[in-house]
Amino acid sequence: MVHFATALAALAAALAPVVSAAGNFTYTRINKDDAVLLVVDHQIGLFQLVRDFEPDEYRNNVLAHAAIGKVFGLPTILTTSAETGPNGPLPKEIVEMHPDAAFIKRNGEVDAWDSADFRKAVRATGKKQVIIGGITTDVCTTFLALSLVQEGYTVFANVDASGAMSKRTADDANERMRAAGVHVLSSFAVVCDLMRDWRNTPGSTQILPFFDKYLAAYGYLARGHAAAVSRGTILPGESE
Amino acid sequence: MVHFATALAALAAALAPVVSAAGNFTYTRINKDDAVLLVVDHQIGLFQLVRDFEPDEYRNNVLAHAAIGKVFGLPTILTTSAETGPNGPLPKEIVEMHPDAAFIKRNGEVDAWDSADFRKAVRATGKKQVIIGGITTDVCTTFLALSLVQEGYTVFANVDASGAMSKRTADDANERMRAAGVHVLSSFAVVCDLMRDWRNTPGSTQILPFFDKYLAAYGYLARGHAAAVSRGTILPGESE
Amino acid sequence: MVHFATALAALAAALAPVVSAAGNFTYTRINKDDAVLLVVDHQIGLFQLVRDFEPDEYRNNVLAHAAIGKVFGLPTILTTSAETGPNGPLPKEIVEMHPDAAFIKRNGEVDAWDSADFRKAVRATGKKQVIIGGITTDVCTTFLALSLVQEGYTVFANVDASGAMSKRTADDANERMRAAGVHVLSSFAVVCDLMRDWRNTPGSTQILPFFDKYLAAYGYLARGHAAAVSRGTILPGESE
Amino acid sequence: MVHFATALAALAAALAPVVSAAGNFTYTRINKDDAVLLVVDHQIGLFQLVRDFEPDEYRNNVLAHAAIGKVFGLPTILTTSAETGPNGPLPKEIVEMHPDAAFIKRNGEVDAWDSADFRKAVRATGKKQVIIGGITTDVCTTFLALSLVQEGYTVFANVDASGAMSKRTADDANERMRAAGVHVLSSFAVVCDLMRDWRNTPGSTQILPFFDKYLAAYGYLARGHAAAVSRGTILPGESE
Amino acid sequence: MVHFATALAALAAALAPVVSAAGNFTYTRINKDDAVLLVVDHQIGLFQLVRDFEPDEYRNNVLAHAAIGKVFGLPTILTTSAETGPNGPLPKEIVEMHPDAAFIKRNGEVDAWDSADFRKAVRATGKKQVIIGGITTDVCTTFLALSLVQEGYTVFANVDASGAMSKRTADDANERMRAAGVHVLSSFAVVCDLMRDWRNTPGSTQILPFFDKYLAAYGYLARGHAAAVSRGTILPGESE
Amino acid sequence: MVHFATALAALAAALAPVVSAAGNFTYTRINKDDAVLLVVDHQIGLFQLVRDFEPDEYRNNVLAHAAIGKVFGLPTILTTSAETGPNGPLPKEIVEMHPDAAFIKRNGEVDAWDSADFRKAVRATGKKQVIIGGITTDVCTTFLALSLVQEGYTVFANVDASGAMSKRTADDANERMRAAGVHVLSSFAVVCDLMRDWRNTPGSTQILPFFDKYLAAYGYLARGHAAAVSRGTILPGESE
């Protein structure tokens, strides 16, 4: 009789995630202590292929993505594909921003996870959450993201940091990642979820300067506010 | 042998929602007697960041969202984030519209659910359905919506009342909410589902004036109809 | 021991649709012998609210939707909401096209399924598949579609025949329907699935004239082909 | 001394239009008694090339263009280019609508004005204003329009009736026509300028049915108004 | 010899505007003491035809247009076309805002300038500059604007207050007006040009409340600034 | 007791895919040794209906789709629908590219899977993965894709090779395919997944020329790189 009970218990255990998925929703938040940041093939040659963002806006987004690792102290891994070929090297600003990051220069693998060195670097961080951005969204980001999910990682795809040959291609790739359970979200959401509370460290002291540099809309909002507080005057007719 | 039967019964019970989810669809409608309305971070500073609606259209939508609480007599909760900072205060029209609403001024928590005061205010309503809108869609609305779903609430996200830095960011955030079971729908659908029947109270007597104020297309349609009935004339060549 | 086996059998039966859903995909095709067509609130007042199609294109689509019932001999049900009010009557072309159709004039229910007369009319057809289009997509179409799915119907939403106040609102409504298992598809797909084979009846003999009337792109393609076959000449330099 | 005065007078006369153009603006209105309507290469093969309108919308526009000649009793000229070739014939509805119209079937001339028969047909009308629409905008419409202006005609290009391979191509072609003094305007403006006053003949008696057929937005507005006047009821809460 | 000199002088005089136009540009500014505001056919039925703005945004723009007359004390003339027919009456807010304005209810003339009453009302103001907005842009606004220019008026077309059946139609109509010398500009530009200096009357005292009501983006900017000056606090990390 | 264990084992087996689907994600990659390429109804008449791509871009995409079979040596099946009718024949380039491919000319079946010849041809390849593209996306591609999934095939829909009457129609069709488990992805992703590693065969030696022919952005990037390596010079001020 024992093995019946055992079998049933095994069955119940196997079913737990199904039941959980169907009946309960677990909100997975980004945990800055359990996250690694991946900078995937943001190479200056591939950059030319990106058409779902304006070039200056996209360069800003790519640098912001890399800087998330810096401001939150996340382990960061850089990788490139055949960088002496047409794809070209990473922007030097990123390499200089992360002098100590693992930097895996792949020579042939399209999906970075197919590279033993890359897998080793990711595993070495011991983290279970992965924040990812890359060029192109449908190949370099998606292939890797799907491999990571299969491997058991929780993946957060920073939409603003991945670039594709068209908005349409990016949309389809994002749907493909979502279907695998990847969390597809904005750079702003990534940063806010890592911070959680403006009173934390990193908190407003670190993040407002980050926004001032990489998120002009918020940066100028804060500058305007600071100017008003410190030396603003009320115009006739103006009221709150 | 008894505990086998017990185990099987427990297993069957655990499986019920799965089976139900897969085999039967339950249409969850908004119940005006079980719903609370949340006005989340619709602050005048954050308003500047919103680019998925035109500014005048969006202001109209935000005021309409707040007015839904009024016209249907829903418990309404206001919340802001660091309102003496760049985010700024709520539009005074909203505060004046809801003088008795719980108003939680958060000082650091990005996700309002992280605020004990906010959780308390929501729980105090005793409602199980939550209608939500906020700025920005991807952070303030989504983080809170996901927390609420995890907590067991049924969440209705009013698309027209949430604003994001781009349409693209809003789309991705809405997908994220949908994946968690959030009902993402238009302001018009929220109001019509709350009303159910034009002969109810609130019904056409209350809702037509609401549309006249906040939904110009329908408001002018009704005005034109009223004018035609009361003093219209048929032009030569005109026929039904 | 018997009731264990019984319990297991019941459990297995209960699990069958789950397993089927997850492991096997069943392609549900539209069966012209088991389908009813619903024309929901395509009223001339509500028509003014539709902004996700051009007006002349949308009128064409609405008439085409109604004509699907005609060309395939489907039972067709017409319904309107408060038609002496701002919403206005149905286009007379539709009423004249379906003189014998059940026509339910609702006086208050937003969701047509809340009308006992409407439910009765649908049930009286004895069909299990429902093809639906209405104004607006997010309210009249979606509310009814979700009710129908809950009731056990298989629902096909004709995207081209439903109109919303914006493309964005239509997109969100369609997502909501999809999440409930509604098949959201084009008018062209509805017609082709009903026909299945150009050699059927209705087949090309009936459907080419239908396309000539309601689908200009295909209609003119066919006209051009017919003209070429019957009296075309090859220009110098032209080749296949 | 006489020939000085003569020379000066000639000079002043020659300068008159310059001065007029620069200092005074003359508003040239369409005169239904001095206008001819041209239907240029609206062939069913060329129809496939048009991508600045939706196909069903564009077919409606083309038929409306041809019908303008009918409703205002304008002399109308049809022309096609190599109609037994890929361009195909005119839609039969147009030919049947204008059984007595001059119909010039060109065999090679791209610019219809290069055809002596076409020139003769236009001149035979004795009109000085030309209303034109054709496929494609940048070739068939523009080439002919520029030739007509050079010939001294006042040209009104019906934007809604001309189709191009892209909106961009149409925009550039319209700019080219404008630079030559062509009046580039909507079909609605053409009709309203021809009518001038709703009390004229043709006036509302003829034009409201025309709009009912070809301009769904206005047609349904009028139908809704007529229905409200004749049998509308005011809903509770509704007011003008 | 005298009449030669006379002839030459006349010729030179006649040429002056040409020379001026070609060689010198005169910047025509709106003069609040010489301007009349026209509210043309902003009727609630015609409102349904407008598709180059969102409905709530456009209603806001129309009311703002009418309010320009109020805030700058401009003579204002209202006109409608067949208002007991499908076009419907003006929004009551406009009529109530201008109880003493000349209000010309045309019964047939499409171009308001064809109405003797309307011409009389405009001439009675003694102004030479006209600020205009109407529905639809390509007919009601354009026809009148072109007539006014021909009549010698300087016309400023408020783009935001005129509505058309499509953005494309509005663009073409605006080009047509520009070719006649109409100044086509935004509502914001109209207001700022009327004000000239924030220290004038009307100046910030009157215009900031106007913007607060009709231009949400600027209104909320000013509210945020006022809030910051009166009770703002600098967050850690925030700087000008 | 044996049959209890058996029943449980069967139950557990039946549940395995559910558990797997919910708890574990399996990343299904395209396997060039197990894939067949389908070219579905890319007929020159149907080509005219496609409006979600520019014509020259789409022709390029269609030829690229067919060439994938060539460059990776995949079994390739061509099919057409009523090719002597309006739909027309396949582009001759495709037929010539695949002289030995199975070519099923259907005479009536809309869904190619309804053709016994087509089913036989697909089954004869012995492959379990299908790469598909067709005109139109919502009918020819989707109907077949859903049938293939039901039949147990893993389906990869090449978005760039399927064309629809509008982007909206394509989006809805792609959603429908995704809901059935179809992998909807770009042509670039299909090729990169087939290749896996640039050092494979086919690898860069075969794929760079393929991109040079069918993917101009990458092709010119590579040409520019090659030119720079072989004969480039650094301009003053230029640096990496």
Next chain:
Amino acid sequence: MVHFATALAALAAALAPVVSAAGNFTYTRINKDDAVLLVVDHQIGLFQLVRDFEPDEYRNNVLAHAAIGKVFGLPTILTTSAETGPNGPLPKEIVEMHPDAAFIKRNGEVDAWDSADFRKAVRATGKKQVIIGGITTDVCTTFLALSLVQEGYTVFANVDASGAMSKRTADDANERMRAAGVHVLSSFAVVCDLMRDWRNTPGSTQILPFFDKYLAAYGYLARGHAAAVSRGTILPGESE
């Protein structure tokens, strides 16, 4: 008295173009016997900057532009800017297509007209009409076009062959060229104006193959027509 007459004659002569421009419009057509084709900086590096066309579509357009010289036997001049630098060389297909063309490799001049070699090459053709396309539209095309107009050339700018960093930038550049009298038109219009009549040489014999290669929409239309004529069959229900 003589020199008065002379002075007046000179004055009248000087005024002739003014009068002509204002009072008469001269339609300037492209004359294949007086036209030179310029291929300006269509370099593979600069190609990456172009974002107002899709890459594959734009490559097609660029090759089509170069081929116009071939098919009409126009003198053709190629030029590049610093081609060993980042701008890169011309696509080899263009160089090979025009082995005998003047090819001016500029080393510094942005405006090709600033290069004495280039001026010499253009002047050597003895032509007075110039057909131009280049990258980028706002710099390489516009600067040269404006210089050519100043020099007295009649310039035809092939919109489809010039590429800019955004559609907006191209629009502004095209306006700038138009203001200088440049004829801004589509590639299709350039070809049709050069041909004039399908019966000419080059005429349909040469141009249909040209369209088959570079203008897929027309090419497939003609292929479909040819197929229908030679082996088409009428389907039941199909009619002209």
Next chain:
Amino acid sequence: MVHFATALAALAAALAPVVSAAGNFTYTRINKDDAVLLVVDHQIGLFQLVRDFEPDEYRNNVLAHAAIGKVFGLPTILTTSAETGPNGPLPKEIVEMHPDAAFIKRNGEVDAWDSADFRKAVRATGKKQVIIGGITTDVCTTFLALSLVQEGYTVFANVDASGAMSKRTADDANERMRAAGVHVLSSFAVVCDLMRDWRNTPGSTQILPFFDKYLAAYGYLARGHAAAVSRGTILPGESE
């Protein structure tokens, strides 16, 4: 007789510019020795109103505009409107970039030319060409540009540096400037016209670093080229 000749000469002289304008086009190029750069109201509060560019892209463009003065050594004038009010101060980066620039802080004048200090500052430069950018395009840029043209300046409006509340508003404002003879062009065109030849000073030595900073697309193109020249390798299958 003398004064006839004199009169004629005067007349001829007066007519010269007309004749020139009509018959001859003069290409006005930007002369770096005769140009002044204006930075108009690029204030951080007004920045929030700009919706015709993405915020990060627009900030980049504004800084690039200011930097043009730096790299070409142009006299530069900064001006703001009521900077202690809602409009806010200039970005500090601009003020720090131009420590010695005239900086006119206006307290009320909307049109900067209405400020005597501003007029004085512009005149003090002694330049006749003005390069301008500002917020908002339709008010701050346009009003000033029109005043400058009237004053006799040649004005170049840098499109990329001016921001408006919508693309539509910017388009209309740009048309208004063009009608007055303003040269409306891209930032890239401004820089290239100032440079003229890559071998000049400033030339590639100064401008490539400028593009590297402010024009990512070109910057990365050049970086990729430099990397390829210095350490690139040709991949198998890659060719020029």
